[in-house]
Amino acid sequence: MIGVIYDEAFLEHKPPRHHVENPSRVLSIIKALSQEDIPMERPVENIDEWLFRVHDPSYVRWIDTTCEGGYAFIDADTYVSPGTCRAARLAVGAVVKGVDKVLSGEWNAAYAVVRPPGHHAGRVGRALMAPTQGFCIFNNVAVGAVYALGRGVDRVAILDVDVHHGNGTQEIFYSDPRVLYVSLHQDPVTIYPGTGYVEEVGEGAGEGFNVNIPLPPLTGDDVYQEALDRIVWPIIKEFKPQLILVSLGFDAHELETIANLRLSLNTYAEIFRKLRDLVGVVKGVVFVLEGGYNFEVLSRGSKLLIDVFSGKDVDVGEVATDTDPRVRSRANSVMRDVIRVHRQYWHIE
Numbered sequence: 001m002i003g004v005i006y007d008e009a010f011l012e013h014k015p016p017r018h019h020v021e022n023p024s025r026v027l028s029i030i031k032a033l034s035q036e037d038i039p040m041e042r043p044v045e046n047i048d049e050w051l052f053r054v055h056d057p058s059y060v061r062w063i064d065t066t067c068e069g070g071y072a073f074i075d076a077d078t079y080v081s082p083g084t085c086r087a088a089r090l091a092v093g094a095v096v097k098g099v100d101k102v103l104s105g106e107w108n109a110a111y112a113v114v115r116p117p118g119h120h121a122g123r124v125g126r127a128l129m130a131p132t133q134g135f136c137i138f139n140n141v142a143v144g145a146v147y148a149l150g151r152g153v154d155r156v157a158i159l160d161v162d163v164h165h166g167n168g169t170q171e172i173f174y175s176d177p178r179v180l181y182v183s184l185h186q187d188p189v190t191i192y193p194g195t196g197y198v199e200e201v202g203e204g205a206g207e208g209f210n211v212n213i214p215l216p217p218l219t220g221d222d223v224y225q226e227a228l229d230r231i232v233w234p235i236i237k238e239f240k241p242q243l244i245l246v247s248l249g250f251d252a253h254e255l256e257t258i259a260n261l262r263l264s265l266n267t268y269a270e271i272f273r274k275l276r277d278l279v280g281v282v283k284g285v286v287f288v289l290e291g292g293y294n295f296e297v298l299s300r301g302s303k304l305l306i307d308v309f310s311g312k313d314v315d316v317g318e319v320a321t322d323t324d325p326r327v328r329s330r331a332n333s334v335m336r337d338v339i340r341v342h343r344q345y346w347h348i349e
């Protein structure tokens with residue numbers, strides 16, 4: 001069974017002026033899911049103990065003070081408002097609730113429909129020299145992983161399918177072998193945050209547990225699914241996680257205007273089916289909303305997730321996209337690079 005975790009407090013994180021990351025994103029999702037027969041729960045409150053295991057106290061204090069001050073941009077992309085601190089804490093609390101539901105066996109999957117998003121937030125905010133925090137305040141998925149480790153889980157895999165590299169998540173777990181971070185994203189030369197190269201493999205005990213697959217702009221469903229099949233699923237299966245967290249960004253979709261991959265919802269459906277089939281091998285999967293700014297894609301993609309995990313026949317209703325041959329040859333060379341670098345850690349070829 002899959003359940004949703006949501007709170008109206010997420011609507012109170014409000015931009016001072018027009019912004020792509022706005023409350024209508026989660027409203028469109030919740031509206032689409034309201035006709036589904038699924039449990040909906042509220043986040044866990046009081047998650048500060050876990051928040052401080054990921055974020056530096058001085059960063060959290062700075063965010064709290066800034067929220068109290070009213071509406072403000074903390075960098076060129078990222079804003080806070082009076083409701084941000086509660087929303088951002090409940091976004092973390094939604095992931096914690098999802099982890100609880102899955103570890104207790106009550107649900108086998110959870111979908112945390114949250115904002116602000118999180119995967120660009122590092123220990124002290126900006127991560128890996130990124131120019132901004134990319135709309136993120138606290139790293140929701142990272143706190144969820146740390147919480148699961150604290151609850152006795154030994155190995156957590158984080159699969160990041162947002163079109164942007166999760167530089168915050170990478171930074172937080174870079175030397176931690178208990179957390180496998182796998183990200184497919186648009187080539188960092190061409191998009192924010194400018195990190196996520198193949199050679200970033202982790203360090204110390206964490207070496208080999210950070211896997212980046214930077215795909216060229218205009219990559220379509222065919223190439224993306226090949227990368228999943230040749231690299232992502234084999235590594236995740238070999239890692240044998242007890243829990244999978246998914247940084248679920250819908251901004252790799254071809255209708256997205258702030259990025260340049262060309263996925264259709266067919267790829268998202270395929271990801272959902274593959275993860276559903278892993279339930280049993282893993283205790284469960286917690287999906288955490290990250291980016292995605294097209295309301296139609298957000299709502300239809302979210303409904304697809306619920307339908308796949310509810311075992312319904314799904315009709316994606318979109319034509320799968322093919323990658324142009326010139327783009328494909330560049331993507332092939334990226335996949336060869338990833339395999340060359342990571343075959344010393346994993347059985348991939």
Ligand SMILES: [Zn+2]
Nearest residue numbers: 162164249291
């Ligand atoms: Zn994104």
